[in-house]
Amino acid sequence: MATKLQHAVWTKLSEIPKGKVVTYVELARAIGKPKAVRAVATAVGKNPNLVVVPCHRVIRSDRSVGKYASGVDKKIALLKSEGINIQKRHVPPEDIFVFDKK
DNA sequence: GCTCTGACGATTT
DNA sequence: GAAATCGCCAGAG
Numbered sequence: 001m002a003t004k005l006q007h008a009v010w011t012k013l014s015e016i017p018k019g020k021v022v023t024y025v026e027l028a029r030a031i032g033k034p035k036a037v038r039a040v041a042t043a044v045g046k047n048p049n050l051v052v053v054p055c056h057r058v059i060r061s062d063r064s065v066g067k068y069a070s071g072v073d074k075k076i077a078l079l080k081s082e083g084i085n086i087q088k089r090h091v092p093p094e095d096i097f098v099f100d101k102k
Numbered sequence: 103g104c105t106c107t108g109a110c111g112a113t114t115t
Numbered sequence: 116g117a118a119a120t121c122g123c124c125a126g127a128g
Contacts (some may be wrong), residue, residue: 003125005124006126024109024110025111033125035111036123036125037111037124038107038109038110038111038122038123038125039123039126040109040125041108042107042109043125043126044109045109046109055109058109060111061111061112062111062112066109066110067109069109072109
């Protein structure tokens with residue numbers, strides 16, 4: 001099952017271009033709930049559609065990779081494969097994607 | 103309807 | 116710089 005919040009999150013995630021990552025804050029802001037970062041994180045973690053939902057492109061606002069269901073190390077490897085020079089503790093700000101805010 | 107928990111954030115110690 | 120604390124929203128029991 002999927003709540004509307006989760007759907008909103010996944011939809012936004014699918015809009016992230018390859019080679020870019022997004023922070024939970026930006027993602028939360030994109031769905032109109034900038035304070036609901038925790039709810040957003042929960043939604044991402046429960047993502048049932050790994051194909052259209054690149055959850056590995058989601059990082060924390062402090063540029064740390066955060067967590068990953070299949071292992072943080074895997075997440076980092078995937079992002080590096082997309083051209084992102086990511087590290088466990090920090091991610092290059094220039095590779096962080098920002099949603100078009102209104 | 104209340105309480106606990108969570109892939110978090112920001113601030114303080 | 117790392118750990119602890121408080122605050123935040125939504126979902127699950």
